[in-house]
Amino acid sequence: xxxxxxxPQALSIQExxxxxxxxxxxxxxxxxxxxxxxxxxxxxHLILIRxxxxxxxxxxxxxxLDTSKKSSSLLxxxxxxxxxxxxxxxxxxxxxxxxxxxxxxxxxxxxxP
Amino acid sequence: xxxxxxxxxxxxxxxxxxxxxECVQDMDHENMFWYRQDPGLGLRxxxxxxxxxMKEKGDIPEGYSVSREKxxxxxxxxxxxxxxxxxxxxxxxxxxxxxxxxxxxxRLSIL
Numbered sequence: 001x002x003x004x005x006x007x008p009q010a011l012s013i014q015e016x017x018x019x020x021x022x023x024x025x026x027x028x029x030x031x032x033x034x035x036x037x038x039x040x041x042x043x044x045h046l047i048l049i050r051x052x053x054x055x056x057x058x059x060x061x062x063x064x065l066d067t068s069k070k071s072s073s074l075l076x077x078x079x080x081x082x083x084x085x086x087x088x089x090x091x092x093x094x095x096x097x098x099x100x101x102x103x104x105x106x107x108x109x110x111x112x113p
Numbered sequence: 114x115x116x117x118x119x120x121x122x123x124x125x126x127x128x129x130x131x132x133x134x135e136c137v138q139d140m141d142h143e144n145m146f147w148y149r150q151d152p153g154l155g156l157r158x159x160x161x162x163x164x165x166x167m168k169e170k171g172d173i174p175e176g177y178s179v180s181r182e183k184x185x186x187x188x189x190x191x192x193x194x195x196x197x198x199x200x201x202x203x204x205x206x207x208x209x210x211x212x213x214x215x216x217x218x219x220r221l222s223i224l
Contacts, residue, residue, distance in 0.1 A: 033212050042117070042203055042215030043156075088155070092210055101213060103148075105155035 006089055006107040014112050019076040021107040023089030024069075032065060033090045034074050037106070043088060046074075051094075081113045116140075119204050119216035127224055132191040134219050136204030145187035146205040146213065147171075147179065156203065162187055194223045 007022045023032070031050045035043040049056045049065045049072065056063045062075040076083055086106045093100065120135035138145065144163050148156040148171075158171030160179040168179050176198060180188045187206075191198055199222050205213040 030210060035212075040218070040220070042217045043205075043213070044215070045212035048212055090213075095210070100158070100161075101207075103156040105153065 006087070006104045008107060009105070010108045010110075012110040012112065013079055015079060015081055017079055019079050019083070019109055019111070021074045021087050021109070023072045023074070023104055025072075025089075025091045025102075026070065027091075028094050029067070030092045030094045032063075032072050033092070033101070034061075034063060034072075035088045035090060035103075037086045037088065039085070046087075076109075079109075079111045081111050083109060084111045085109060117204055117206055117214050117216040119202075119219050121219050122217060123220050123222075125222045125224060126191075126194050128193075128195055130191075130194045130223075132194050132221070132223075134189040134191075134202055134204075134221070136187045136189070136206075136216055137185050138187075138206040138214070139185065140206065140208070140214070141184065142206035142208045142214075143184070144207050144209075145181065146207075147177075147187065147189045148203045148205065149173070149200040150203055150218075151200050159189065196223050199223045 033048045034046045037043045047058050047063050049063050060077045065072045086108045088103050088106045090101050090103045117138045126132050146161045147159045150156050157173050159177050162168045162181040165184050178190045202219045204216045207213040
């Protein structure tokens with residue numbers, strides 16, 4: 001299976017609610033990144049959390065990282081219809097040699113107005 | 114802002130044709146990537162390049178080749194297109210360990 005796997009695969013919530021997506025991975029990382037993809041478009045980077053960090057915030061986004069459980073979560077607070085998109089986690093292995101980024105299969109979020 | 118530009122948003126080709134997908138980035142990034150994205154399979158790395166004229170196979174290189182003659186341009190070539198290569202193709206670039214910047218993708222249909 002892939003290095004990064006998101007859970008759930010799909011999520012549907014009402015506008016104003018919080019959305020939580022989880023990512024699990026298998027091997028050691030240098031950092032973990034979250035991306036967003038609007039339908040039919042490329043991925044856009046949202047936030048990066050390094051392996052020595054436990055939590056990071058950016059606007060309505062909150063990312064946590066638990067390296068002992070090899071998992072991360074992305075929380076979007078007070079969701080808006082415009083947050084409707086697919087969200088991907090991506091892992092970067094520890095330094096040394098070329099750092100190949102591995103993407104998960106994504107969580108499809110629908111925010112209902 | 115970094116801009117990664119893919120030459121076509123939509124492309125329709127016939128089986129057996131040689132297909133070129135072009136990607137240009139404007140931020141002097143040394144690393145460039147080609148992915149394909151299929152429903153339920155996420156992004157799969159086809160090829161990447163960490164310098165001009167350098168290339169490395171990704172996870173699914175079969176049926177593809179690449180060219181990087183200039184730092185800003187990375188081309189993906191389908192030597193003889195087949196219907197199972199119908200997909201969304203995404204190009205990306207990055208510097209070092211920084212996040213990747215993606216183009217808007219090329220939706221390729223092989224008939």
